[in-house]
Amino acid sequence: MSFMESMSTEQRIREAARKIFLEKGLAGARMQDIAREADLNKSLLHYYYETKENLFLLIFEDELDKFYSQLQAILNGAGSLTDKISKLISAEMDAHLACPKLSLFILSELNQETESCLAKLRKCRLHELFRNFKALLEKEVELGNVREVDADTLFVNILSLSTYPFIAKPLVLEMFDQNEQAFESYIERHKKATSKLLENYLQPSHEPGLKEDINQLI
Incomplete structure (x- = not known):
């Protein structure tokens, strides 16, 4: 069988x-x-x-729930904040590689069926994920392990830096004259570069109380 x-x-x-x-x-x-x-x-x-749309929504919810559960497990696991951010970036990009249409579908749903899509995201405990991330960041700032930064801006930048190459994939392929294999290789480099960028940004400041806007660096 x-x-x-x-x-x-x-x-x-x-x-x-x-x-x-x-x-x-x-x-x-x-x-x-x-x-x-x-x-x-x-x-x-x-x-x-x-309809296939009804079936897709069911699969979409399942995949989204698994994805955010994975991110939650990363935040709850061992390792430094920068290690966890690196794992979050890698997990998000791997999810988009496995399901290339996911990011575009989410954007489409948010624009066309805003409340319905937000309801699905709430089921995945997105608020809880951000609250845990913010609490972890605040603890690391208090311990002096990272500089003081704006939690919501940092979180959005993690998501956007991980997602944009997939949303703009046709543009990326054309701009860099890439095929699918080259794109996957680029994503692996992008993972490392993004993780390093944020790691460098979060290095503790030598000036007490200094708070920088991440948008000035990215």
Whole structure:
């Protein structure tokens, strides 16, 4: 018995949908592709999920929850603040490599279905993630391990520096004359450069009480 055959029909649909959506994104995926991958007829697939959008939202919520749970585990784990920031950056970029359409889908949902998308993000405990990050930063500042910085600006910069290359991927490919393989190599370099940039920025200041705006450095 194969792995897919051992699962319930709904589990098979979810696994198949996850595979197809990660490969093709929302626009490129078809219900027929998902039905074929799950080894089901299309009518049965539509019985469980009327549209591919409904199915995508379910997979989207699952992936988002797993992603933010991973980030939360990084913040709760061992290591210095700069180590954790480096891991956050790496985890976010790896998630975008695994699901290239994720960032564009989130932006599209935020612009078209703002309240619905925000509700999904709340389920993933995004506020809790930021509160934990802010508390960790404040503790490190108090211990003198990092300079005093604005927590929300730093957090947004971590997210944006990790996300922008994927949002602007066609521009990046054209600007640097890259193919897919070269883009993945670039992302690995970007991970290291971004981590080093923020590590250098967070170095404790020699002037007590000095608080700089990260936007002056990035």
